[in-house]
Amino acid sequence: MKPTRLLYIALASFILFSCGDDNTTKKDDKEVKDKSESNTTNIVDFAVSDAYQTLDPIEIIDVNSxxxxxxIFEGLLRFDENDLSLKPVLAKFWEVDGAGLVYTFHLNKGIYFHDNACFDGGKGKEVTAKDVVFTFKRICTEHENNYAFSLFNEVIVGVKELNSGSNAEFRGVKAIDDYTVQITLSKTSSSFLQMLATPFSAIVCEEAISANAVVGTGPFVYDESLDTEKSITLNKNNNYHLKDNGNQLPYVAGVKYNYIVEGRERLAAFKEGKIDILENIPVEEINNLVQENISAFQNKPAQYVLARNKELAITYLNFNTAIAPFDNVKLRRAFALAIDKNKIVDRVLKGxxxxxxxxxxxxxxxxxxxxSSIIGIEYDVEKAKKALIDAGFGPNKAFPKLEIxxxxxxxxxxxxxxxxxxxxSNLNINAEVTSMSLSEMLKYKSSNNASIVVSSWLAEFPDPLNFLSLLYGGYVSESLDKxxxxxxxxxxxxxxxxxYKEAMETTDETxxxxxxxxxxxxxxxxVPIIPLWYYERYQLIQSEVKNxxxxxxxxxxLPYVKLEKPQATTKIETH
Structure with missing residues (x-):
């Protein structure tokens, strides 16, 4: 069984420390926790602020989706949930040639797509190399909303020919036999294997895509009747390919994502036991939560667990540097000098x-x-005012209408x-604030607008290159409306x-x-962007959630996750 390791909060001092498996023996206290376990059929409930946007792997760019x-879906590889190292999933193992250009993947046998009407007789078919080829040909075909394309466009051989309209064979990905796939790169890549573990690279099949069906190989199955305005529930895949010491995974009967917009409502639902894992805790509620519910954390067994960890995420201000006025680096520097990031973190984010x-x-x-070796631009109002004048604005030239x-x-x-x-206050610049839905923001960013956008990025893979890709010129379209x-x-x-390109291609990590x-x-x-803050996030977890x-x-x-009532600690008498 996979161990459960969480960061617990020490209430008296707010110092965080790491705890071991719930089933460990504490010799110093002469205590042993009851090891009895029972498979439950409960559903793991999450609370999220909004519904998913899409379930098509190549179109996913938001966290909820x-x-x-x-x-539902799985790729050849995945990131380990503990240390983010690479783990095989649909691939059993792989080999790389001496030049670092040809990757040969050997697939696990006996892994099946979910049962669905898109297959003959409604029975899910076995995953083969043909499905991998179909998946990557789809990824490497450029079209609107295919956000996976940018990730692989300059990496895999034959992408340009595939999109030339000549019906050329896709040379980059080939099925050697039913369970062997060969992917050839156009140049060495330090991040290629990590790319295969991203959501974009989930393996799909032609039958499901043609039928517009949501079908993968993952631990849970999509059911349209359980996809509502208030939540989406995914049922257990009874034919899932993983087992834990002979026990069929996943352990739980399903997973449910509940859409609760208001943070206080999410927190209330958690305290009522309706939510098992709460990730978006209102910042202003954390201290009150701990102070008002100390016993829920301190009791043995505890009722709640409060986890905290750094995240591979950043929020930043995004300029459109292709057009005036933000094609002017002096102006961008003026804005960076004028923004007090400490105040944002302290007063808005509440730390x-x-x-x-x-x-x-x-x-x-x-x-x-x-x-920490990167030297950013420090907050300095006087320098900001001077930079604004140097950029051609100030008392003699008013700044144009600005939208945030x-x-x-x-x-x-x-x-x-x-x-x-x-x-x-700092530059005497008037700006209007406009809030948009995710779909509206995506459309807005694709248009010719001279505004600044509050944007966030959660890593697709744990590598500095994934963040630097936000500024790589190779992705810039020739059209301002694309x-x-x-x-x-x-x-x-x-x-x-x-x-950036040299870093992508080198195999020397240093x-x-x-x-x-x-x-x-x-x-x-x-300053094409202004980084605002780095992430650290709290999560509230009901103590019955294991693994x-x-x-x-x-x-x-979630394959190994269980819902079990905490077992009371049993004292061992010594004589």
Whole structure:
């Protein structure tokens, strides 16, 4: 059985520490916890602020969609929920040729897609190399809303020919036999295997895509009748390919994502026992929660667990650098100098962050990355006013109408309002705040608008390159009315792109980190975006939830999760 390791909060001092498996023996106290276990048929309930946008793997760019989709679909590889290392899933093992260009994947046999009417007789078919080829041909075919395309466009051989309209054979991915797939890269890639573990790379089959059916190989199954305006429930896949010491996984009967917009309502639902895992705790409620419910944390067994961890995520202000006025680096620097990030973290976020993003775009949660060596732009109002004049604005030239765009999330709106206030106070710039839905924001970013957008990025894979990809010029569309995802700032800098591409291609990890730091510093100087804060997040977990691991990428890996009432501690008498 997988161990349960969570970060618990010590209520008296608010110091966090790591605990071991619930079934461990505490010799010093002469106590042993009851090891009796029972498989439950309960459903794991999450609370999320909004419904998923899509369940098509190649179209997913929001966290809610990713978390739901990852219960249904699987890729060749996955990220371990504990340390984010790579683990095989549909692939049993793989080999790489001496040049580092040809990857040969050997598939596990006996893994089946979910039963669905899209298959003959409604019975799910076995996953074969043909499905992997179909999946990657689909990923590498450019079209609107295919956000996976940018990830693999410059990596796999034959993508350009595939999109030339000549009906050329896709040379990059080939089925050697039913259980062997060969993927050929156009150049060496330090991140290719990690890309295969992203939501974009989930394996699909032609039958399901043609029928517009949501069918994968994952531990839970989609049922349209359980997809409502208030929630989505996924039932257990009774034919799932994993077992735990002979026990069929997953242990729970299903997983449910409840849509609860207001943070206080989510918290109330958790306290009433309707929610098992709560990730978005209202920042202003954390202290009150602990103080008012001390016994729920201190009792043995405890009723609640409060977990806390750094995240591979950042929130930033995004400029459209392709058009005036934000094609002017002096103006962008003026804005960066005028924004007090500490005030945003302290007053708006109430401290729920790792800290203000005073360095670069890559957050501190990235392993082995010296993020603190990046020199960012410090808050300085007098320098900001001078920079604004140097940019051609000031008393003699008023700043044009400015719009600050945010999502409809309350935190995002409050951050936008704080930035509006600071720009007025520090630079005498008037701005309007507009909140949009995710779909509206995506459309807005693809248009020719001279605004600033409050944006956030959660890593697709745990690597500095994934954050730096937000500024890679190779993604910038020639048309201002076409998406440049993920480079929504449309930033292009030859020195940045050179360092980024070399970092992508090198197999020397030390050299890769040096190049990433170089690119990060270029971006910090050029200010195509303004990093605002790095993430650290609290989660509330009912103590009956076992084998669940909070992590830096918000991965919900649930096959081993159980719902069990905590067992009382039994004293062992000694004579």
């Amino acid at each position: 990713f978390q739901v989709q990852s219960q 729920e962050a790792y800290g203000p993003a005073v360095n670069g775009i890559v957050p501190p949660a990235v392993k082995d990355y010296d993020y 765009v945010s999502s409809k999330e309350s935190v995002s709106v409050r951050v936008a309002l704080e930035i509006q206030k600071q720009l007025k 998406s440049s995802y993920p480079n929504d700032s449309r930033y292009k800098n030859a020195a940045f792109d050179k360092a 050299r890769k980190m040096e190049l990433c730091l170089e690119a990060d510093q270029i971006a910090a100087n050029e 669940y691991m909070p992590n830096a990428m918000r991965i919900h890996y």
